[in-house]
Amino acid sequence: xxxxxxxxxxxxxxxxxxxxxxxxxxxxxxxxxxxxxxxxxxxxxxxxxxxxxxxxxxxxxxxxxxxxxxxxxxxxxxxxxxxxxxxxxxxxxxxxxxxxxxxxxxxxxxxxxxxxxxxxxxxxxxxxxxxxxxxxxxxxxxxxxxxxxxxxxxxxxxxxxxxxxxxxxxxxxxxxxxxxxxxxxxxxxxxxxxxxxxxxxxxxxxxxxxxxxxxxxxxxxxxxxxxxxxxxxxxxxxxxxxxxxxxxxxxxxxxxxxxxxxxxxxxxxxxxxxxxxxxxxxxxxxxxxxxxxxxxxxxxxxxxxxxxxxxxxxxxxxxxxxxx
Amino acid sequence: xxxxxxxxxxxxxxxxxxxxxxxxxxxxxxxxxxxxxxxxxxxxxxxxxxxxxxxxxxxxxxxxxxxxxxxxxxxxxxxxxxxxxxxxxxxxxxxxxxxxxxxxxxxxxxxxxxxxxxxxxxxxxxxxxxxxxxxxxxxxxxxxxxxxxxxxxxxxxxxxxxxxxxxxxxxxxxxxxxxxxxxxxxxxxxxxxxxxxxxxxxxxxxxxxxxxxxxxxxxxxxxxxxxxxxxxxxxxxxxxxxxxxxxxxxxxxxxxxxxxxxxxxxxxxxxxxxxxxxxxxxxxxxxxxxxxxxxxxxxxxxxxxxxxxxxxxxxxxxxxxxxxxxxxxxxxxxxxxxxxxxxxxxxxxxxxxxxxxxxxxxxxxxxxxxxxxxxxxxxxxxxxxxxxxxxxxxxxxxxxxxxxxxxxxxxxxxxxxxxxxxxxxxxxxxxxxxxxxxxxxxxxxxxxxxxxxxxxxxxxxxxxxxxxxxxxxxxxxxxxxxxxxxxxxxxxxxxxxxxxxxxxxxx
Numbered sequence: 001x002x003x004x005x006x007x008x009x010x011x012x013x014x015x016x017x018x019x020x021x022x023x024x025x026x027x028x029x030x031x032x033x034x035x036x037x038x039x040x041x042x043x044x045x046x047x048x049x050x051x052x053x054x055x056x057x058x059x060x061x062x063x064x065x066x067x068x069x070x071x072x073x074x075x076x077x078x079x080x081x082x083x084x085x086x087x088x089x090x091x092x093x094x095x096x097x098x099x100x101x102x103x104x105x106x107x108x109x110x111x112x113x114x115x116x117x118x119x120x121x122x123x124x125x126x127x128x129x130x131x132x133x134x135x136x137x138x139x140x141x142x143x144x145x146x147x148x149x150x151x152x153x154x155x156x157x158x159x160x161x162x163x164x165x166x167x168x169x170x171x172x173x174x175x176x177x178x179x180x181x182x183x184x185x186x187x188x189x190x191x192x193x194x195x196x197x198x199x200x201x202x203x204x205x206x207x208x209x210x211x212x213x214x215x216x217x218x219x220x221x222x223x224x225x226x227x228x229x230x231x232x233x234x235x236x237x238x239x240x241x242x243x244x245x246x247x248x249x250x251x252x253x254x255x256x257x258x259x260x261x262x263x264x265x266x267x268x269x270x271x272x273x274x275x276x277x278x279x280x281x282x283x284x285x286x287x288x289x290x291x292x293x294x295x296x297x298x299x300x301x302x303x304x305x306x307x308x309x310x311x312x313x314x315x316x317x318x319x320x321x322x323x324x
Numbered sequence: 325x326x327x328x329x330x331x332x333x334x335x336x337x338x339x340x341x342x343x344x345x346x347x348x349x350x351x352x353x354x355x356x357x358x359x360x361x362x363x364x365x366x367x368x369x370x371x372x373x374x375x376x377x378x379x380x381x382x383x384x385x386x387x388x389x390x391x392x393x394x395x396x397x398x399x400x401x402x403x404x405x406x407x408x409x410x411x412x413x414x415x416x417x418x419x420x421x422x423x424x425x426x427x428x429x430x431x432x433x434x435x436x437x438x439x440x441x442x443x444x445x446x447x448x449x450x451x452x453x454x455x456x457x458x459x460x461x462x463x464x465x466x467x468x469x470x471x472x473x474x475x476x477x478x479x480x481x482x483x484x485x486x487x488x489x490x491x492x493x494x495x496x497x498x499x500x501x502x503x504x505x506x507x508x509x510x511x512x513x514x515x516x517x518x519x520x521x522x523x524x525x526x527x528x529x530x531x532x533x534x535x536x537x538x539x540x541x542x543x544x545x546x547x548x549x550x551x552x553x554x555x556x557x558x559x560x561x562x563x564x565x566x567x568x569x570x571x572x573x574x575x576x577x578x579x580x581x582x583x584x585x586x587x588x589x590x591x592x593x594x595x596x597x598x599x600x601x602x603x604x605x606x607x608x609x610x611x612x613x614x615x616x617x618x619x620x621x622x623x624x625x626x627x628x629x630x631x632x633x634x635x636x637x638x639x640x641x642x643x644x645x646x647x648x649x650x651x652x653x654x655x656x657x658x659x660x661x662x663x664x665x666x667x668x669x670x671x672x673x674x675x676x677x678x679x680x681x682x683x684x685x686x687x688x689x690x691x692x693x694x695x696x697x698x699x700x701x702x703x704x705x706x707x708x709x710x711x712x713x714x715x716x717x718x719x720x721x722x723x724x725x726x727x728x729x730x731x732x733x734x735x736x737x738x739x740x741x742x743x744x745x746x747x748x749x750x751x752x753x754x755x756x757x758x759x760x761x762x763x764x765x766x767x768x769x770x771x772x773x774x775x776x777x778x779x780x781x782x783x784x785x786x787x788x789x790x791x792x793x794x795x796x797x798x799x800x801x802x803x804x805x806x807x808x809x810x811x812x813x814x815x816x817x818x819x820x821x822x823x824x825x826x827x828x829x830x831x
Contacts, residue, residue, distance in 0.1 A: 029790070029793065029794045029797060030794050030797040030798045033630065033791075033794040033795075033798065034628055034629065034630050035628065035795075035798055035800065036794075036798060056698055059542075060797065062542055062543060063542050065545070066541055066542045066543070066545050069545045070545075070685065070688060070689065070692075071692060074692060074693065076696050090545075150425065155522065155528075157535075157539040157543055158522075158535070158538055158539060158542060158543065163543075185527075188526075188527060189425065189444055189526070190444045190523060190524065190525070190526045190527065191522065191526070191527045191528065192522065192523050193518070193519060193522050193523070193535075193538075194797075195797065196793070196796040196797045196804075197413060197519075197523055197796075199796075199799070199801070200417065200796060200801050200804075201420070201523075203801055204417065204420060204421070204424065204426060205424075205425070205426030206420060206424050206425050206426055207425070216799075219799045220799075223799070278799065318528070319528045322527040322528050322529070323527070323528055323529050
């Protein structure tokens with residue numbers, strides 16, 4: 001009955017929706033769930049835009065670009081939200097994106113200004129551990145490799161954090177990256193398809209450390225009042241993940257799309273992010289209490305072209321080191 | 325009925341082939357790379373081992389269940405089927421609670437001062453595949469045992485057959501008919517294994533074809549590569565189905581009188597062996613299930629509101645899939661039994677080896693020019709779930725439909741029993757047991773499937789597996805565990821109701 005009613009209301013709503021312009025935003029699953037930023041963002045934007053903001057989910061972050069390529073210019077999406085810096089060169093090469101015309105985001109630890117992609121949040125990759133079980137965490141990849149600590153990582157072929165770790169090792173160690181991976185091979189308990197499986201394994205005690213973000217301990221502190229988790233600062237510096245929005249060139253609502261991208265930098269949007277998406281906001285707004293205890297001293301980020309050029313050789317090194 | 329069977333068989337083949345063709349057409353061809361051979365070798369090796377172990381271990385368990393009567397036997401049969409119905413990631417977490425680095429077995433070994441065991445590697449993939457598929461293999465073989473008319477056992481008893489002679493004359497022919505199909509089914513399931521191999525395989529050594537497809541579609545957007553890999557997978561699965569068909573021998577027991585006859589099961593060491601088989605299998609299958617229940621319980625009160633409409637949607641999708649799958653499987657099985665058109669066997673087995681991702685991508689490409697895909701999310705999910713469950717339902721129905729044809733067709737013809745009356749009076753009562761089991765299996769598989777919905781769903785059509793994925797993607801592991809428990813409980817409930825209806829109607 002409930003399904004029937006839902007179907008009925010959605011049919012009835014169609015003629016009404018035709019009068020109000022619709023802005024369709026393609027994003028990843030966790031953004032639009034009731035505990036993600038989606039609902040608050042939708043409400044705030046619809047109050048001012050005189051439009052209907054609709055989210056379409058394209059799976060997880062790694063799947064968004066493939067989804068866009070699948071749909072091509074016929075996509076009903078006007079805006080895509082959730083692209084990752086590891087994939088921007090490939091995204092730009094599709095020719096599906098139009099310039100956003102917004103000023104660069106202000107609160108990133110490195111300069112980032114791209115005509116096609118606008119950051120809305122970001123974070124540092126880091127190995128997260130339990131303070132009570134691991135009093136002295138390693139301070140570099142070399143120390144980690146020399147220890148007998150067990151870690152879980154994500155597969156760079158199916159997840160953006162996995163790809164981030166690959167680029168992290170490459171950015172920090174360049175030609176020595178293959179040696180680093182050989183050293184790490186016996187520390188890696190297993191490689192998971194995505195972030196959630198790895199983090200779940202870590203929480204169940206299957207590993208001492210997990211590849212995640214420096215902001216992961218904040219989730220436990222703020223949402224669960226649990227201060228047992230921390231991240232390990234590495235001497236090499238920490239690789240950045242910047243999450244981006246872009247406007248599709250084929251959009252039939254280009255003005256509305258630009259207004260939405262401007263809105264992603266507004267306090268109403270930005271303030272929804274830290275405690276729902278658990279990433280740093282892209283503009284200077286106050287952070288929630290307990291969100292941050294320390295920052296890495298050094299940030300690493302390959303340019304879009306460098307990341308694209310590094311990916312395939314780095315992947316081959318990674319596979320060779322772990323296949324032994 | 326025969327033309328209906330041809331139409332359904334053709335539809336199944338088209339549903340496998342057209343989306344694959346759409347992907348290949350969009351890409352402008354098929355391609356494979358040298359690294360794919362390593363993936364193919366690993367995929368085949370683990371699938372062969374998993375299938376041999378699952379079926380080999382299922383024989384003593386099924387025999388013990390078939391010839392022993394004890395309190396709680398029915399409940400045990402239902403519960404032992406549960407692992408097959410688990411979403412893979414939930415099953416893996418349950419296994420880790422037992423075999424993982426922080427699991428119960430390693431804790432016990434450490435307490436005894438013994439070195440620990442590691443589940444990560446080929447052994448982990450095999451343990452997980454046996455855990456997931458032993459229940460299915462057991463049920464398929466148990467059905468075979470129950471399909472031997474009780475009069476044959478009574479005759480054997482009155483002729484003072486030794487257990488060895490009973491085996492040679494009754495059980496071995498039955499196994500020769502049932503085992504190839506069971507082995508091919510488990511083989512094809514393990515062929516498309518993705519999350520198990522990736523999580524427990526321990527790294528890129530354990531790359532399966534399905535993972536290579538996932539990579540090709542999602543990260544490289546190399547659709548020609550994805551289509552090439554998917555074709556290899558379908559061909560290997562199809563070859564396994566053909567091999568099973570060639571290997572299966574008809575047992576030809578003839579019809580019985582359906583009398584419930586109390587037989588004296590063999591005593592002595594055989595009694596002990598049956599008991600040991602049951603205790604070991606139940607422990608192996610139920611301990612991780614208990615871990616899933618314990619992990620999920622604390623989060624139950626905090627389940628977010630989105631869970632309930634998602635649950636309703638999942639149940640609706642499951643029931644729609646049941647109607648579609650069982651109708652198609654019945655038409656196919658009856659048609660194939662009557663006309664002996666063996667290509668129908670192959671048509672019904674093909675979806676088993678299909679890559680869910682390529683199927684979803686192909687349907688997406690086919691739908692997108694006409695309609696926003698989100699509007700078709702639930703109908704497409706029903707269609708795909710029904711298609712993916714068809715091989716199981718058919719595998720269960722086909723042998724009994726053949727027996728029905730062999731044993732009752734002449735009588736029915738001579739009585740002029742045709743059409744709906746034949747269906748109502750003969751077919752449905754005789755096939756009630758596999759129909760109920762197949763319906764329960766379809767419902768539970770459809771409940772747990774994440775496959776295509778993730779590709780199609782918009783804001784408002786999430787099913788329960790998708791909500792679980794969204795929860796665990798947002799640090800909410802406790803709530804995800806609770807929602808998984810809810811999913812398992814409802815899946816098992818649906819399975820139990822449908823399976824029980826079938827068994828009661830048959831009795």
